[in-house]
Amino acid sequence: MKSLTRLSAVLGIVASSLIGPSLKNMSALALPDQEVLQKLTPVPVFTVTDKNGSPLVASIKGKDDKGNASVASVAGVFISKSDADAFVNKLKGENSDLAATVKVVPVSLGEVYEMSKSAQQNGNKLQFAYVPIKKQVESAKAVLKQNGKDANQFNGVPLFMAKGGADDGYLTIQRGEQQVIPMFFNKEDLQGMLDRAKSKQPDIFSSVKIEVVNLEGVIQALKNDNDPFLEKIIFIPPRESLEFVQKLRQSGGSGNR
Numbered sequence: 001m002k003s004l005t006r007l008s009a010v011l012g013i014v015a016s017s018l019i020g021p022s023l024k025n026m027s028a029l030a031l032p033d034q035e036v037l038q039k040l041t042p043v044p045v046f047t048v049t050d051k052n053g054s055p056l057v058a059s060i061k062g063k064d065d066k067g068n069a070s071v072a073s074v075a076g077v078f079i080s081k082s083d084a085d086a087f088v089n090k091l092k093g094e095n096s097d098l099a100a101t102v103k104v105v106p107v108s109l110g111e112v113y114e115m116s117k118s119a120q121q122n123g124n125k126l127q128f129a130y131v132p133i134k135k136q137v138e139s140a141k142a143v144l145k146q147n148g149k150d151a152n153q154f155n156g157v158p159l160f161m162a163k164g165g166a167d168d169g170y171l172t173i174q175r176g177e178q179q180v181i182p183m184f185f186n187k188e189d190l191q192g193m194l195d196r197a198k199s200k201q202p203d204i205f206s207s208v209k210i211e212v213v214n215l216e217g218v219i220q221a222l223k224n225d226n227d228p229f230l231e232k233i234i235f236i237p238p239r240e241s242l243e244f245v246q247k248l249r250q251s252g253g254s255g256n257r
Contacts, residue, residue, distance in 0.1 A: 037113065039110075039233065041111075042237070043108060047112075048084055048102050048105075053105075057073040058073070059074075060072050072125045073125055074127045074128070075126065077130050078131045079136075080241070081104060084131075109235075112128055113219065116128050139158070143212045144212060156217065158214060158215075159183040159212065160185075160210055160211070161183055161210070161211050162209070163208065163211050164205070164208035172232070180234045183235050185235070185237055189238070190210060
């Protein structure tokens with residue numbers, strides 16, 4: 001598995017100004033696979049690899065679409081490096097020999113997408129299970145309750161967006177000459193941006209609220225849907241993940257034993 005090779009300057013995007021978007025009169029264009037990868041590649045995630053550099057997998061028993069018994073190989077994809085490290089530490093107590101051969105490796109979400117797609121096309125039963133940050137899941141459920149929705153129905157990796165303004169549209173940030181809709185992996189990063197904006201323009205941002213969706217559903221939509229909204233979205237990874245990968249690249253490293 002290759003290490004993460006490139007990152008966009010996402011941290012700079014967070015400091016950009018907010019503008020109330022309008023999604024009206026936009027032509028609906030299907031997202032090419034290359035464009036999906038462009039959206040996913042700047043997001044660093046973390047996997048645990050074996051001594052050969054392949055994702056560490058677990059065999060999960062289940063049933064196929066016809067109800068027959070089947071076994072799938074599942075690899076964990078951690079949003080947080082701390083959670084990946086905790087998994088390895090737990091493994092040391094359960095299987096010290098195996099734990100001695102594994103390491104936590106940062107990869108891009110785009111690379112995971114490509115591996116998942118390749119596995120499906122080749123009839124491989126390898127699946128990737130995204131492991132969310134527990135604190136962000138709790139924040140997602142709190143947001144849903146605040147918005148009058150059933151928090152118990154939420155599952156997956158939460159993504160946070162802001163919505164409001166006169167047209168109740170999704171708030172955008174300026175990225176070059178484009179206005180894009182940011183989806184944050186950490187609610188705190190979005191809240192900090194909104195607090196700064198509200199201090200400058202309280203009348204505009206007093207009605208803004210946070211909404212939450214899950215990463216798995218968004219990726220599925222990027223693959224299959226023909227929605228102009230999807231062309232506008234960008235992902236804002238956790239700041240600590242970006243900072244870790246940046247330090248790793250500066251040191252010339254590729255992972256952490």
